Amino acid sequence: MSSATTEAGVGGIRRSRRRMLFEDERWLAMALLSPTILLLGLFIAYPFVTGVMLSLSNARVGVPGEFVGFANFARLWNDPIFAKAVGNTFIYTAVTTVFKLALGLWLAVLLNRHFRGKALVRAFILLPFIIPTVLSTFAWKWMFDPTFSVLNWTFRTLGLIDTRINWLGDPDLAMLSVMIVNIWRGVPFYAISLLAGLQTISPDLHEAAAIDGARPWSRFWHITWPLLLPVTMVVVLFSVIQTFADFQLVYVLTAGGPANATHLFATYAYQVAIGTGLLSEGAAISLAMFPVLFLVVIIQLLYIRRVETR
Amino acid sequence: MIEGPLWRKWLFVNIPIILFVFVLLFPFYWMIITTVRPDSELYRPWNAPNYNPFWTWRPTLEHIQYLLEETLFSTWMLNTMLIAGISTIISVICGVFAGYALARLNFPYAAGIGTGIFVTYLVPQTLLFIPLSDIIRNFSLGDTPWALILTYPTFLIPFCTWLMMGYFKAIPKELEECARIDGASRFKAMLYIILPIAVPGILSAGIFAFTLSWNEFIYALVFLSSPEQKTVPVGVTSELIRGDVFFWGPLMAGALLGSIPVALVYSFFVEHYVAGMTGSVKG
Numbered sequence: 218m219s220s221a222t223t224e225a226g227v228g229g230i231r232r233s234r235r236r237m238l239f240e241d242e243r244w245l246a247m248a249l250l251s252p253t254i255l256l257l258g259l260f261i262a263y264p265f266v267t268g269v270m271l272s273l274s275n276a277r278v279g280v281p282g283e284f285v286g287f288a289n290f291a292r293l294w295n296d297p298i299f300a301k302a303v304g305n306t307f308i309y310t311a312v313t314t315v316f317k318l319a320l321g322l323w324l325a326v327l328l329n330r331h332f333r334g335k336a337l338v339r340a341f342i343l344l345p346f347i348i349p350t351v352l353s354t355f356a357w358k359w360m361f362d363p364t365f366s367v368l369n370w371t372f373r374t375l376g377l378i379d380t381r382i383n384w385l386g387d388p389d390l391a392m393l394s395v396m397i398v399n400i401w402r403g404v405p406f407y408a409i410s411l412l413a414g415l416q417t418i419s420p421d422l423h424e425a426a427a428i429d430g431a432r433p434w435s436r437f438w439h440i441t442w443p444l445l446l447p448v449t450m451v452v453v454l455f456s457v458i459q460t461f462a463d464f465q466l467v468y469v470l471t472a473g474g475p476a477n478a479t480h481l482f483a484t485y486a487y488q489v490a491i492g493t494g495l496l497s498e499g500a501a502i503s504l505a506m507f508p509v510l511f512l513v514v515i516i517q518l519l520y521i522r523r524v525e526t527r
Numbered sequence: 528m529i530e531g532p533l534w535r536k537w538l539f540v541n542i543p544i545i546l547f548v549f550v551l552l553f554p555f556y557w558m559i560i561t562t563v564r565p566d567s568e569l570y571r572p573w574n575a576p577n578y579n580p581f582w583t584w585r586p587t588l589e590h591i592q593y594l595l596e597e598t599l600f601s602t603w604m605l606n607t608m609l610i611a612g613i614s615t616i617i618s619v620i621c622g623v624f625a626g627y628a629l630a631r632l633n634f635p636y637a638a639g640i641g642t643g644i645f646v647t648y649l650v651p652q653t654l655l656f657i658p659l660s661d662i663i664r665n666f667s668l669g670d671t672p673w674a675l676i677l678t679y680p681t682f683l684i685p686f687c688t689w690l691m692m693g694y695f696k697a698i699p700k701e702l703e704e705c706a707r708i709d710g711a712s713r714f715k716a717m718l719y720i721i722l723p724i725a726v727p728g729i730l731s732a733g734i735f736a737f738t739l740s741w742n743e744f745i746y747a748l749v750f751l752s753s754p755e756q757k758t759v760p761v762g763v764t765s766e767l768i769r770g771d772v773f774f775w776g777p778l779m780a781g782a783l784l785g786s787i788p789v790a791l792v793y794s795f796f797v798e799h800y801v802a803g804m805t806g807s808v809k810g
Contacts, residue, residue: 245713246634249624253644253684256621260659260681261647268658327544338548340797345551347793347800349742351760352782356554359561359775364572367557367580405551406804413805455649462651465744469764483653483745490657491749500657507654514649518642 272501278494289501299502302480305392306506309481310460313399318453320400321407326437328408329415339409346405354469357398361385361470388478391471395479398466407452414448415441454517458510482506558786561779562590569776590776591784600781602755603762608788610672610758611740614679619733621680622687623725627717629688630695631703641692648685652745660749674750675758679740686739687732690806694728695721731803734796741789759785 272289276282293299328339345353360367361384372378384394418441426436464483467473473480473488480488482502490499561569563586571578594600628634629641659678660669668674698721706716722729747758754766763781767774793800 242632242713243634246628246632246637249628249632250640253621253625253688254640256617256677256680256684257644257647260662260678261650261655264655264658264662267662268655271658271661323543324547327540327547330540332540332544338544339801340794341548342551343793343797343801344555344790347738347789348555348786349744349760349789351742351744351764352785353554353558355763355778355782356558356561359773359779360554360557362775365570365775370578370580401551401554404547409801410805413801458649458651462653464653465760468744468748483651486653486657487745487749491660496657496661503654503657506651510649510651510654514646517649518645 268500268504271497272504274497276497278496282497285497289498290505292498293501293505298477298480299485299505301477302482302485302502303505305479306461306481309392309396309399309463310457313396313403313460314453314457316396316400317403317407317456318449320404322411322449324404324408325411325415326441328412339412343405343409345402346409350402350465351469353402354398354466357394357401358385358470361394385471386475388475391475391479395467395470398470399460399463402466403456403460406456410452411445411448414445418444450520451517454513454520458513461509461513462506555786558779558783561775562783563587564776565589566776590780593774594777594780594784598766598777598781599754599757599762600759600784603757603759604785604788606672606756607741607758607760607785610675610679611737613676614683614740615733615736617676618680618683618687618736619729621684622691622732623722623729625684625688626691627695627721630692631700631717644685644688647681648689650682652682652743656745656749659746663750669750670752670756672756675740675743675747678746678750679743682743683736683739687736690732690735690803691725691728693806694725698724727799727802728806730796731799731806734792734800735803737792738789738800 273284273286274282275285275288324342328335328342332338359365363381363383363386366381366384368384369378369381372382383390385391422440422444423436426440431439462483463481464487467479467481467484468487471479473484477485482505486499486502489495489502560581560583564583565585565587566589568583568585625644629637629644663669663674663678668677702720702724703716706720707713711719742760743758744760747761748764751757751761754762757765759781763778763785767778767781
């Protein structure tokens with residue numbers, strides 16, 4: 218741009234034309250948005266379309282495959298492992314969301330009070346959320362180890378158990394263990410987000426209610442909770458999407474085992490597509506998440522619009 | 528606030544907070560203690576007598592040494608740093624541009640494009656990784672850092688855009704108009720007047736994006752195959768486990784060292800990080 222001074226003739230005209238172009242809001246907007254639209258189009262919209270086509274074909278690794286209609290989905294419909302994965306995903310999402318919300322809200326309310334070292338506590342509490350999930354999950358896997366579990370050691374020393382708990386080896390317990398880790402990782406996110414919401418609520422409201430004789434519990438229920446609801450909604454919907462589509466935790470802790478007891482949509486899709494090479498069937502499993510995710514996104518969009526127009 | 532007696536404060540505030548902190552941080556303590564503990568102490572059954580798992584009197588650096596000398600860990604660290612750094616820069620630039628356009632400019636389909644970007648924000652990586660792995664292969668990007676540098680922005684840009692949009696909306700329009708009356712072009716007004724004010728927002732977006740890319744797993748797992756290309760989370764998962772044998776010492780050392788860059792960035796910018804995280808939720 219600066220070199221235009223010497224060649225004032227041609228460069229000047231070109232420069233002013235470009236300048237005029239960028240003075241037009243529409244052209245400037247287009248220019249500013251194009252890298253984003255290019256990347257999102259190329260790596261989200263395009264794979265979505267190819268994903269749908271893939272799920273309607275019989276492609277494998279190295280074999281392009283041909284159109285087979287809904288054959289993959291029909292097969293999944295009768296696949297007991299898929300049914301188990303669907304059930305697991307719903308239970309996993311529901312149970313962990315309830316606990317994350319309850320514990321996160323409790324922690325947020327605690328952190329909203331004054332105590333010494335508050336800033337430090339707040340900073341440390343977020344660690345489970347910022348440390349890469351796979352790495353912290355390995356620490357949990359080690360804590361759940363069948364022979365060397367520190368949890369078992371602690372419970373035995375406290376006299377609570379005398380046979381070992383097989384955290385990840387028993388089908389039902391394995392699901393519970395995975396949920397515990399998910400809750401552990403999610404609570405800080407809920408707590409800090411909800412704390413930000415709590416801090417926007419004026420303490421005057423609480424004082425007024427307290428003077429009128431409202432007990433703490435009813436103050437929470439009638440003041441805090443309704444005012445916090447918009448933030449809570451967004452946090453929950455956001456977290457439901459992430460939990461529903463979760464992969465890392467299960468992949469590291471159990472890889473879907475024992476005996477396929479802990480598969481979620483994503484881990485089963487990975488096993489079928491990458492493990493066995495049935496790309497089309499794997500794509501179908503992944504896409505089966507779409508209706509639920511779509512519903513949550515619609516709820517979220519409608520909710521945001523309602524809050525904004527209010 | 529109305530304060531009750533001291534024991535009430537302990538029972539209802541202090542003790543629960545101590546419990547929360549303990550449970551939330553214990554796995555990290557466990558990571559550290561395992562890293563410095565010799566193998567002979569590590570592999571002692573849970574019901575062995577005279578065994579204190581919470582402390583060691585013979586700390587060792589052998590696991591860290593093994594990790595750095597016998598594995599490609601330092602390569603994975605460099606890879607991750609490079610990939611997270613570049614994709615963060617790309618995403619922040621795209622997010623700033625797009626956020627400015629959506630917050631300040633009038634153009635056709637603005638609302639539609641805004642909603643479109645918001646929706647991609649909610650698309651999880653696990654929905655698209657299978658067709659995307661095909662596309663990556665067709666573009667000949669498989670097993671190169673570019674596979675991740677170009678795909679990570681898909682989940683970072685929407686969030687950066689959303690955050691920056693909020694920031695730009697809060698900056699008064701008059702500031703920009705003053706500059707424009709003085710003869711600055713729209714683009715220059717954005718670059719020299721608006722961007723400097725938005726630096727805290729840019730920092731928040733960047734830090735949050737960096738930690739998210741450091742954390743990403745499934746794309747890195749599927750798109751990269753040779754050991755020297757891997758990122759820390761994938762390298763630790765695939766190269767430190769042989770069949771059913773877990774090398775817990777080096778594994779925990781890898782988890783610990785692999786967390787340090789993120790933890791450092793976080794510790795320097797806690798406030799920005801929290802602003803980015805809560806901003807991403809509030810929209």
